Amino acid sequence: MTHKWWQDSVVYQIYPMSFQDSNNDGIGDLPGIKQRLPYLKKLGVDVIWLNPIYESPNKDNGYDIADYEAINPMYGTMADFDQLLEATHKSGIKLLMDLVVNHTSDQHRWFQESKKSQDNQYADYYIWRDPVDGHEPNNWGAAFGGSAWTYVPERGQYYLHLFAPGQPDLNWENPDVRESIWSLMRFWLDKGVDGFRMDVINLISKPAGLPDAPAPANYATVEKMVADGPKLNDYLHEMNDKVLSHYDVMTVGEMPSSKPEDAIEYTGLKSNELNMVFQFEHVSLSSNPDKRLGKWNDAPVKLTDLKRALSRWQVELDGQGWNSLYWNNHDQPRAVSRFANDDPKYRVRAAKLLGTTLHMMQGTPYVYEGEELGMTNVHYTSLDQYEDLESINSYHELVDENKFVDGKTMLKYLANVSRDNARTPMQWDAKENAGFSKVKPWFALNPNYTEINVAGELEDPESVFYYYQKLIALRHDSELIRYGTYEEIDPQDAEVFAYRRHYEDQTLLVLSNFTDQTVTRDYDQANATERLIGNYEDDQGTTLRPYESKVYVFK
Incomplete structure (x- = not known):
């Protein structure tokens, strides 16, 4: 099988508002990212993915786009972007943009025209419906609360917004909408960007007739109805045919509610649509019995559930599709707090354990800014x-x-x-404002920045940073890690996540103790050729100490 460059890559996700402020207005910006390229090169990543940097009123932190071909002034200018892209490529790093085309901002020119009347050029760019008995066209709830419909008196109709009212959904049934999207994609690809992460791309095809959702008609129920709609394949095929196939790019589609069989359909190694998906199965795990609360809970994730979710995708996509590997992103809490232990006694080993467990799997790993430091949840205590x-x-x-x-x-x-756990500013050093800015940042820093920061970790050879650097280098050097098939071990083990990878005549054994206790497991590691990496200096064989993770190679 011919392997693509994106299968051999490690991606670093940047949340621009919180990465680096260069002009001291308290907000991260494009020149700030350019300034930190040597740091990313040192880490060893191949690709950076930027969350939206387009013109936006920021009702949802940039995921409400008012102009797809303009840079939000708070991040800089188009010249700043061009310079960043050039510098990134000179560093040997590729750049992904965030493509948000399920919806736009209500401030976008298309919507401003569309809402004026039912018979203008942009009238059908969005999903409009007449009132039903004086009320919303159906019972759908929106992701951020309330109804998924908002009434516009000028048209005498409601428009659909699966997210905030300021994020009206585009009408992909309209071929003019699709042509407009192909045009904006070409705008960025012709500039030289190396691909797209596509926001909620599997929601673009709505069910015929927009029927009521079964009770409770909250967003979770609606999402299951809308995800992977009847024309999604057609739209993605057309996107590939008209745009993507003409460039050597990487594409990852965010696809909530998708299952492995869906991912193979849209991103299979033999398909002509996307390269891979972001699935949500492992980050949506909850032990909360109260379904009314949706994702909101503080119950620890059961290791057996986590293993089942990740192993399922590893096994079912093997040889047919390609996994994206991630613990956290801008919409997820910090991984070491969610899946392991952020107590200072265990945090460093726990962060390394998570890195080991994920980076030894088959797929393209994504590192979210600060993950390589073991940054933690901020643990706020009041709503304000x-x-x-x-x-x-x-x-x-x-x-x-x-x-x-x-x-x-x-x-x-x-x-x-909360999503805000991931959005606190990057922790560069222990000085005022953590080296992020010389003025008060747009969002409060995590108070532990004096203990957890880049400067400190670069001085410590045993830091989380250098461990991630080694994980990335190992992946670059090993076809076994990149391409090996996955074998699950002891799925009912509630303490240890163990698996094997097989490639040609080699086997990889990965052992991770997700507890603060010492346990014993014997998987024939005494006969291994070598211990490839581990988060303790020494190796005690069948003994696994608190949050110990280690990898063996058998040849």
Whole structure:
């Protein structure tokens, strides 16, 4: 099989607002990213992915785009972008843009024209429906709370927005919409960008007739109805035919609710659509029995559930599709807090354990900014500390309106899984504002930046940073790690995540103790050729110490 460059790559995700401020306005920017390219080169990543940097009113932190071909002034200018792209390529690193085309901002020119009347050029660029008995066209709930419909008196109709009211959904049934999207994609690809991460791309094809959702008609129910809609394949095929196939690029589609068989259909190694998907199975795990609360909980993730989710995708995509490997991103809490242990006693080993467990799997790994430092959740304790629309709206809906949960408990849930945990500024050093800016940042720093920061980790040869650097280098050097098939071991083991990888005449054995206890496991590691990497200096064979992770090679 011919392997593609994106199968051999490691991607670093940058949340621009929080990465590096270069002009001291408290907001990260494009020149700030350019300034930090040597750091990314030192880490060893091959690709950077930027969250949206387009013109936007920022009702959802840039995922409401007002102009796809303009840079948001708070990040800089188009000249700044061109310089960043050139510098990135000179560093030997590729650059992915975030493509958000399920919806636009309500400030986008298309929507401003569309809402004026039912008979203008852009009238059908969005999903409009007449009222039904004086109310919304159906019972759908939106992702950030409330109805998925908003009424516009000028048209006498409602428009659909699966997310915030400021994010109207595009009407992909309209060929003019699709041609407009192909045009904006070519704009960036002709500049030289190396591909796209596509936001909620499997929601673009809505079910015929937009029927009511079964109760409860909240967003979780609606998403299952909308995901992987009837024309998604057609749209992605057309996107590939008209645009992607003409460039050597990498594409990853964010696809909530998708299953492995869906991913193979849209991204299979023999398909002509996308390269890989972001699936949500492992990051959506919850032990919370109260379904009314959706994702909000503070229950620890059961290791057996985590193993089942990750192993399922490894096994079912092997030889047919390609996995994206990630623990966290801008929409997920910090991995060491969510899946392991951020107690200072264990944090470093726990962060290394997570890195080992994921980077030894088959697929393209994604490192979210600060993950390579073992950054933790911020552990806020009051609602006024939050910026995230989803977190704030969910608190008001679940606590104030429906009274499903008390405020104190909900704040514990926010502290565990709010998106804001990932959005605190990058921790560069222990000085004022963590080296992110010389002025107060747009969002409060995690107070532990004095203990967890780049400067400190670069001085410590045993740091999380250098461990991630080694993981990335090992992947670059090993076809066994990149391409080997996956074999699950002891799926019912509630303490240790163990698996093997096989390639030609070699076998990789990965052992990770997800507990703070010492345990014993014998998988014939005494007969291994070598211990490839481990988060303890020495190796005690069948003994696995608290949060110990180690990898063996058999030849």
